[in-house]
Amino acid sequence: MTTTTTNTIQSTTLYFREGSSDKVYHAAIEPRGNGHVVTFAYGRRGSTMSTGVKTPQPVPLAEATKVYDKLVASKLAKGYTPGEDGTPYAGTGNEGADTGVRCQLANPVEEAELDALLRDERTLMQEKFDGRRMLVRKNREGITGINRRGLAVALPAPIARDAAKLPGTFLIDGEAVGDTLHAFDLLERNGEDLRGRHCIDRIALLGGLLRDEGVKSIVLVPTVVLPAEKRELLDELRRRNAEGVLIKQARRHYCPGRPASGGDWLKFKFVEAASFIAGEANGGKRSIALFLVDDAGKRVPAGNVTIPPNHAIPKPGSVVEVKYLHAFPESGSVYQPVWLGPRDDIPPDECVVSQLKFKPAATAVA
DSSP, X not given: OEEEEETTEEEEEEEEEETTEEEEEEEEEEEETTEEEEEEEEEETTSOOEEEESOSSOBOHHHHHHHHHHHHHHHHHTXXXXXXXXXXXXXXXXXXXXXXXXXXXXXXXXXXXXXXXXXXXXXXXXXXXXXXXXXXXXXXXXXXXXXXXXXXXXXXXXXXXXXHHSSSOEEEEEEEETTEEEEEEEEEXXXXXXXXXXXXXXXXXXXXHTTOTTOOXXXXXXXXXXXXXXXXXXXXXXXXXXXXXXXXXXXXXXXXXXXXXXXXXXXXXXXXXXXXXXXXXXXTSSEEEEEEEOTTSOEEEEEEEEOOTTSOOOOTTOEEEEEESEEOTTTOOEESOEEEEEOTTSOGGGOBGGGOOBOOGGGOOO
Protein backbone atom coordinates (compact mmCIF):
# COMPACT_ATOMS: atom_id res chain seq x y z
CA MET A 1 0.00 0.00 0.00
CA THR A 2 1.54 3.33 -1.04
CA THR A 3 1.13 5.22 2.25
CA THR A 4 2.93 8.41 3.20
CA THR A 5 2.90 10.46 6.38
CA THR A 6 4.22 14.01 6.59
CA ASN A 7 3.47 15.69 9.94
CA THR A 8 -0.30 15.20 10.12
CA ILE A 9 -0.90 14.28 6.46
CA GLN A 10 -1.43 10.65 5.52
CA SER A 11 -2.35 9.28 2.10
CA THR A 12 -2.92 5.92 0.44
CA THR A 13 -3.27 4.86 -3.20
CA LEU A 14 -5.03 1.58 -4.04
CA TYR A 15 -5.56 -0.18 -7.36
CA PHE A 16 -8.22 -2.49 -8.77
CA ARG A 17 -7.78 -4.52 -11.95
CA GLU A 18 -10.29 -7.03 -13.29
CA GLY A 19 -10.91 -7.67 -16.99
CA SER A 20 -11.05 -4.31 -18.75
CA SER A 21 -11.44 -2.48 -15.45
CA ASP A 22 -8.33 -0.62 -14.24
CA LYS A 23 -9.27 1.71 -11.40
CA VAL A 24 -7.43 3.85 -8.87
CA TYR A 25 -8.60 5.09 -5.48
CA HIS A 26 -6.67 7.70 -3.49
CA ALA A 27 -7.51 8.72 0.09
CA ALA A 28 -5.78 11.30 2.26
CA ILE A 29 -5.93 13.15 5.57
CA GLU A 30 -5.16 16.82 5.03
CA PRO A 31 -4.94 19.81 7.38
CA ARG A 32 -7.62 22.42 6.83
CA GLY A 33 -8.32 25.41 9.04
CA ASN A 34 -8.09 24.36 12.67
CA GLY A 35 -8.71 20.68 11.92
CA HIS A 36 -8.39 17.98 9.30
CA VAL A 37 -10.43 16.62 6.40
CA VAL A 38 -10.47 13.27 4.63
CA THR A 39 -10.34 13.65 0.85
CA PHE A 40 -10.63 11.05 -1.89
CA ALA A 41 -10.11 10.75 -5.65
CA TYR A 42 -11.10 7.88 -7.91
CA GLY A 43 -11.36 6.91 -11.57
CA ARG A 44 -9.85 4.89 -14.37
CA ARG A 45 -6.08 4.83 -14.14
CA GLY A 46 -4.47 7.62 -16.17
CA SER A 47 -7.76 9.49 -16.65
CA THR A 48 -9.23 12.61 -15.08
CA MET A 49 -10.02 11.79 -11.45
CA SER A 50 -13.32 12.47 -9.70
CA THR A 51 -12.69 14.00 -6.27
CA GLY A 52 -14.57 14.61 -3.05
CA VAL A 53 -14.38 15.11 0.71
CA LYS A 54 -15.61 12.55 3.27
CA THR A 55 -15.64 15.11 6.09
CA PRO A 56 -17.55 18.22 4.92
CA GLN A 57 -16.22 20.20 7.92
CA PRO A 58 -12.74 20.04 9.49
CA VAL A 59 -12.59 17.59 12.40
CA PRO A 60 -9.96 16.66 15.01
CA LEU A 61 -7.13 14.45 13.75
CA ALA A 62 -8.30 11.45 15.76
CA GLU A 63 -11.76 11.61 14.19
CA ALA A 64 -10.31 12.14 10.69
CA THR A 65 -8.07 9.10 11.20
CA LYS A 66 -11.07 6.92 12.07
CA VAL A 67 -12.89 8.05 8.94
CA TYR A 68 -9.76 7.50 6.84
CA ASP A 69 -9.08 4.00 8.25
CA LYS A 70 -12.70 2.94 7.68
CA LEU A 71 -12.61 4.26 4.11
CA VAL A 72 -9.38 2.42 3.25
CA ALA A 73 -10.65 -0.80 4.88
CA SER A 74 -13.85 -0.68 2.82
CA LYS A 75 -11.86 -0.41 -0.41
CA LEU A 76 -9.58 -3.29 0.52
CA ALA A 77 -12.67 -5.38 1.27
CA LYS A 78 -13.96 -4.66 -2.23
CA GLY A 79 -10.85 -6.06 -3.88
CA TYR A 80 -8.58 -3.00 -4.15
CA THR A 81 -4.93 -3.85 -3.58
CA PRO A 82 -1.81 -1.87 -2.65
CA GLY A 83 0.24 -0.57 -5.56
CA GLU A 84 3.88 0.38 -5.88
CA ASP A 85 3.74 2.73 -8.87
CA GLY A 86 3.21 5.95 -6.91
CA THR A 87 0.29 8.33 -7.06
CA PRO A 88 -1.24 8.28 -10.58
CA TYR A 89 -2.63 11.80 -10.34
CA ALA A 90 -1.34 15.18 -9.23
CA GLY A 91 -3.25 16.90 -6.44
CA THR A 92 -2.63 20.17 -4.64
CA GLY A 93 -4.30 19.51 -1.29
CA ASN A 94 -6.98 22.07 -2.19
CA GLU A 95 -9.31 19.77 -4.12
CA GLY A 96 -12.90 21.01 -3.81
CA ALA A 97 -11.94 24.61 -3.04
CA ASP A 98 -13.56 27.39 -5.10
CA THR A 99 -10.87 28.95 -7.30
CA GLY A 100 -13.00 31.93 -8.35
CA VAL A 101 -12.67 30.92 -12.02
CA ARG A 102 -15.89 30.76 -14.03
CA CYS A 103 -16.19 29.04 -17.43
CA GLN A 104 -17.86 30.37 -20.53
CA LEU A 105 -20.44 27.77 -21.56
CA ALA A 106 -21.92 26.97 -24.95
CA ASN A 107 -25.59 26.64 -25.89
CA PRO A 108 -26.77 23.93 -28.31
CA VAL A 109 -27.61 24.83 -31.88
CA GLU A 110 -29.90 22.95 -34.28
CA GLU A 111 -28.67 21.50 -37.57
CA ALA A 112 -30.97 23.85 -39.51
CA GLU A 113 -28.90 26.78 -38.20
CA LEU A 114 -25.54 25.30 -39.13
CA ASP A 115 -25.34 26.47 -42.74
CA ALA A 116 -25.61 30.16 -41.86
CA LEU A 117 -23.01 29.77 -39.11
CA LEU A 118 -20.60 28.02 -41.48
CA ARG A 119 -20.93 30.80 -44.05
CA ASP A 120 -20.52 33.54 -41.45
CA GLU A 121 -16.90 34.77 -41.66
CA ARG A 122 -17.20 36.19 -38.14
CA THR A 123 -17.28 32.70 -36.62
CA LEU A 124 -14.56 30.13 -36.03
CA MET A 125 -14.92 26.39 -35.51
CA GLN A 126 -13.19 23.86 -33.25
CA GLU A 127 -13.75 20.17 -32.57
CA LYS A 128 -15.82 19.37 -29.47
CA PHE A 129 -14.31 16.47 -27.54
CA ASP A 130 -16.13 13.82 -25.53
CA GLY A 131 -14.42 14.52 -22.22
CA ARG A 132 -14.67 16.79 -19.20
CA ARG A 133 -14.21 20.54 -19.11
CA MET A 134 -10.87 21.24 -17.47
CA LEU A 135 -8.84 24.38 -16.91
CA VAL A 136 -5.18 24.30 -15.90
CA ARG A 137 -3.71 27.16 -13.90
CA LYS A 138 0.01 27.60 -13.33
CA ASN A 139 1.11 30.35 -10.97
CA ARG A 140 3.52 30.93 -8.10
CA GLU A 141 1.51 28.57 -5.90
CA GLY A 142 1.88 25.68 -8.33
CA ILE A 143 -0.34 23.88 -10.85
CA THR A 144 -4.07 23.48 -10.27
CA GLY A 145 -6.82 21.70 -12.20
CA ILE A 146 -10.19 23.49 -12.27
CA ASN A 147 -13.51 21.97 -13.33
CA ARG A 148 -16.48 23.63 -15.06
CA ARG A 149 -17.90 24.71 -11.67
CA GLY A 150 -14.70 26.53 -10.76
CA LEU A 151 -13.64 23.97 -8.14
CA ALA A 152 -10.06 22.77 -7.75
CA VAL A 153 -9.65 19.16 -8.91
CA ALA A 154 -6.79 16.70 -9.31
CA LEU A 155 -5.09 16.56 -12.69
CA PRO A 156 -3.87 13.46 -14.52
CA ALA A 157 -0.13 13.31 -13.83
CA PRO A 158 0.94 13.65 -17.52
CA ILE A 159 -1.04 16.90 -17.86
CA ALA A 160 0.43 18.28 -14.63
CA ARG A 161 3.97 17.35 -15.72
CA ASP A 162 3.58 19.04 -19.10
CA ALA A 163 2.05 22.14 -17.53
CA ALA A 164 5.18 22.41 -15.38
CA LYS A 165 7.33 22.34 -18.54
CA LEU A 166 5.54 25.29 -20.18
CA PRO A 167 7.11 28.72 -19.63
CA GLY A 168 5.66 31.45 -17.43
CA THR A 169 2.27 31.48 -15.75
CA PHE A 170 -1.08 30.87 -17.44
CA LEU A 171 -4.69 29.71 -17.25
CA ILE A 172 -5.59 27.32 -20.09
CA ASP A 173 -9.17 26.30 -20.88
CA GLY A 174 -9.85 22.95 -22.50
CA GLU A 175 -11.38 19.48 -22.44
CA ALA A 176 -9.68 16.55 -20.69
CA VAL A 177 -9.92 13.14 -22.34
CA GLY A 178 -7.94 10.50 -20.46
CA ASP A 179 -4.48 11.92 -19.80
CA THR A 180 -4.67 14.54 -22.56
CA LEU A 181 -5.91 18.11 -22.29
CA HIS A 182 -7.32 19.40 -25.59
CA ALA A 183 -6.66 23.12 -25.12
CA PHE A 184 -8.95 25.58 -26.90
CA ASP A 185 -8.53 28.92 -25.07
CA LEU A 186 -6.07 30.95 -23.02
CA LEU A 187 -7.52 33.18 -20.28
CA GLU A 188 -4.42 34.41 -18.44
CA ARG A 189 -0.76 34.72 -19.40
CA ASN A 190 2.13 35.95 -17.24
CA GLY A 191 -0.15 37.89 -14.93
CA GLU A 192 -2.30 39.43 -17.70
CA ASP A 193 -6.04 38.75 -17.87
CA LEU A 194 -6.79 37.93 -21.52
CA ARG A 195 -10.58 37.56 -21.20
CA GLY A 196 -11.10 41.03 -22.66
CA ARG A 197 -9.21 40.16 -25.85
CA HIS A 198 -10.83 38.71 -28.96
CA CYS A 199 -11.29 34.94 -29.05
CA ILE A 200 -9.17 34.55 -32.19
CA ASP A 201 -6.30 36.49 -30.56
CA ARG A 202 -6.42 34.39 -27.39
CA ILE A 203 -6.19 31.22 -29.49
CA ALA A 204 -3.15 32.62 -31.34
CA LEU A 205 -1.43 33.28 -28.00
CA LEU A 206 -2.31 29.76 -26.87
CA GLY A 207 -0.68 28.36 -30.00
CA GLY A 208 2.51 30.23 -29.16
CA LEU A 209 2.50 28.87 -25.61
CA LEU A 210 2.07 25.26 -26.79
CA ARG A 211 4.80 25.44 -29.41
CA ASP A 212 7.14 23.30 -27.27
CA GLU A 213 7.48 19.94 -29.02
CA GLY A 214 8.26 18.22 -25.72
CA VAL A 215 4.74 18.77 -24.43
CA LYS A 216 2.55 15.84 -25.49
CA SER A 217 -0.34 15.81 -22.99
CA ILE A 218 -1.54 19.38 -23.59
CA VAL A 219 -2.43 19.76 -27.25
CA LEU A 220 -3.84 22.68 -29.19
CA VAL A 221 -7.30 22.17 -30.68
CA PRO A 222 -7.14 23.11 -34.39
CA THR A 223 -9.21 26.19 -35.29
CA VAL A 224 -10.66 27.06 -38.70
CA VAL A 225 -12.23 30.33 -39.82
CA LEU A 226 -12.86 30.28 -43.58
CA PRO A 227 -16.32 28.95 -44.61
CA ALA A 228 -14.84 26.21 -46.81
CA GLU A 229 -12.54 25.08 -43.99
CA LYS A 230 -15.40 24.96 -41.52
CA ARG A 231 -17.50 22.84 -43.82
CA GLU A 232 -14.56 20.51 -44.50
CA LEU A 233 -13.89 20.10 -40.76
CA LEU A 234 -17.57 19.41 -40.07
CA ASP A 235 -17.66 16.69 -42.74
CA GLU A 236 -14.42 15.11 -41.48
CA LEU A 237 -15.65 14.98 -37.88
CA ARG A 238 -18.93 13.41 -38.96
CA ARG A 239 -17.05 10.70 -40.89
CA ARG A 240 -15.01 9.67 -37.86
CA ASN A 241 -17.97 9.80 -35.48
CA ALA A 242 -16.57 12.62 -33.37
CA GLU A 243 -18.52 14.25 -30.53
CA GLY A 244 -19.36 17.46 -32.41
CA VAL A 245 -18.17 21.03 -33.01
CA LEU A 246 -17.93 24.34 -31.19
CA ILE A 247 -18.75 27.49 -33.12
CA LYS A 248 -17.54 30.76 -31.60
CA GLN A 249 -17.69 34.43 -32.46
CA ALA A 250 -14.07 35.17 -33.43
CA ARG A 251 -13.96 38.75 -32.21
CA ARG A 252 -15.81 38.55 -28.90
CA HIS A 253 -14.56 38.55 -25.35
CA TYR A 254 -14.62 35.63 -22.90
CA CYS A 255 -17.93 35.89 -21.02
CA PRO A 256 -18.32 33.47 -18.07
CA GLY A 257 -21.62 31.64 -17.72
CA ARG A 258 -24.24 30.46 -20.18
CA PRO A 259 -26.57 32.94 -21.91
CA ALA A 260 -30.33 32.33 -21.81
CA SER A 261 -30.29 31.66 -25.56
CA GLY A 262 -27.79 31.88 -28.39
CA GLY A 263 -24.56 33.44 -27.21
CA ASP A 264 -21.01 33.81 -28.48
CA TRP A 265 -20.31 30.08 -28.07
CA LEU A 266 -22.50 27.42 -29.66
CA LYS A 267 -22.18 23.64 -29.78
CA PHE A 268 -23.49 21.12 -32.26
CA LYS A 269 -23.22 17.48 -31.19
CA PHE A 270 -23.41 14.56 -33.58
CA VAL A 271 -24.38 12.24 -30.71
CA GLU A 272 -26.85 13.34 -28.07
CA ALA A 273 -25.84 13.18 -24.41
CA ALA A 274 -27.25 14.74 -21.26
CA SER A 275 -26.75 14.84 -17.51
CA PHE A 276 -29.41 13.13 -15.38
CA ILE A 277 -30.15 12.69 -11.70
CA ALA A 278 -29.74 9.04 -10.72
CA GLY A 279 -32.70 7.29 -9.11
CA GLU A 280 -33.01 4.02 -7.25
CA ALA A 281 -31.94 0.72 -8.81
CA ASN A 282 -34.82 -1.09 -10.48
CA GLY A 283 -35.70 -4.19 -8.46
CA GLY A 284 -32.13 -5.16 -7.67
CA LYS A 285 -31.14 -5.13 -11.35
CA ARG A 286 -28.19 -3.26 -12.87
CA SER A 287 -30.58 -0.59 -14.10
CA ILE A 288 -31.43 2.76 -12.54
CA ALA A 289 -34.18 5.31 -13.06
CA LEU A 290 -33.26 8.67 -14.58
CA PHE A 291 -34.73 12.04 -13.62
CA LEU A 292 -34.59 15.60 -14.92
CA VAL A 293 -35.73 18.96 -13.54
CA ASP A 294 -38.65 20.64 -15.36
CA ASP A 295 -39.40 24.37 -15.66
CA ALA A 296 -41.27 24.31 -12.35
CA GLY A 297 -38.23 22.88 -10.56
CA LYS A 298 -39.86 19.47 -10.14
CA ARG A 299 -38.02 16.22 -10.79
CA VAL A 300 -39.64 14.24 -13.60
CA PRO A 301 -38.83 10.71 -14.88
CA ALA A 302 -36.76 10.41 -18.06
CA GLY A 303 -36.44 6.64 -18.50
CA ASN A 304 -33.89 4.08 -17.30
CA VAL A 305 -30.33 3.12 -18.13
CA THR A 306 -28.38 -0.12 -17.61
CA ILE A 307 -25.09 0.11 -15.70
CA PRO A 308 -22.27 -2.05 -17.20
CA PRO A 309 -20.95 -4.83 -14.91
CA ASN A 310 -17.56 -3.17 -14.44
CA HIS A 311 -19.12 0.10 -13.17
CA ALA A 312 -20.47 0.87 -9.71
CA ILE A 313 -24.20 1.54 -9.28
CA PRO A 314 -24.44 5.31 -8.72
CA LYS A 315 -25.82 6.69 -5.49
CA PRO A 316 -29.43 7.97 -5.79
CA GLY A 317 -29.40 11.75 -6.20
CA SER A 318 -25.98 11.83 -7.83
CA VAL A 319 -25.47 13.16 -11.36
CA VAL A 320 -24.70 10.80 -14.26
CA GLU A 321 -24.03 11.22 -17.98
CA VAL A 322 -26.03 9.22 -20.53
CA LYS A 323 -25.85 9.05 -24.33
CA TYR A 324 -29.11 8.54 -26.22
CA LEU A 325 -30.64 8.59 -29.71
CA HIS A 326 -33.53 10.99 -29.01
CA ALA A 327 -36.22 11.70 -26.42
CA PHE A 328 -39.94 11.00 -26.75
CA PRO A 329 -41.99 14.23 -26.57
CA GLU A 330 -45.00 12.44 -25.03
CA SER A 331 -43.20 10.87 -22.05
CA GLY A 332 -39.90 12.73 -21.85
CA SER A 333 -38.05 9.40 -21.75
CA VAL A 334 -34.82 8.88 -23.69
CA TYR A 335 -34.58 6.25 -26.43
CA GLN A 336 -31.64 3.78 -26.55
CA PRO A 337 -29.81 5.22 -23.52
CA VAL A 338 -26.15 4.25 -23.05
CA TRP A 339 -24.31 4.75 -19.74
CA LEU A 340 -21.28 7.06 -19.93
CA GLY A 341 -20.42 7.51 -16.26
CA PRO A 342 -20.78 9.72 -13.17
CA ARG A 343 -20.46 13.52 -13.31
CA ASP A 344 -19.24 15.19 -10.12
CA ASP A 345 -18.73 18.53 -11.88
CA ILE A 346 -22.42 19.19 -12.61
CA PRO A 347 -24.95 19.99 -9.84
CA PRO A 348 -28.40 18.29 -9.88
CA ASP A 349 -30.23 21.56 -10.56
CA GLU A 350 -28.49 21.78 -13.95
CA CYS A 351 -29.99 18.45 -15.05
CA VAL A 352 -32.87 20.17 -16.82
CA VAL A 353 -35.37 18.88 -19.36
CA SER A 354 -34.26 21.54 -21.86
CA GLN A 355 -31.04 19.52 -22.42
CA LEU A 356 -32.98 16.89 -24.35
CA LYS A 357 -33.34 16.71 -28.08
CA PHE A 358 -36.83 15.47 -28.90
CA LYS A 359 -37.96 13.58 -31.96
CA PRO A 360 -41.11 15.02 -33.58
CA ALA A 361 -44.15 13.30 -32.12
CA ALA A 362 -45.50 12.30 -35.53
CA THR A 363 -42.39 10.23 -36.35
CA ALA A 364 -41.32 9.04 -32.91
CA VAL A 365 -40.27 5.39 -32.79
CA ALA A 366 -42.51 3.25 -30.58
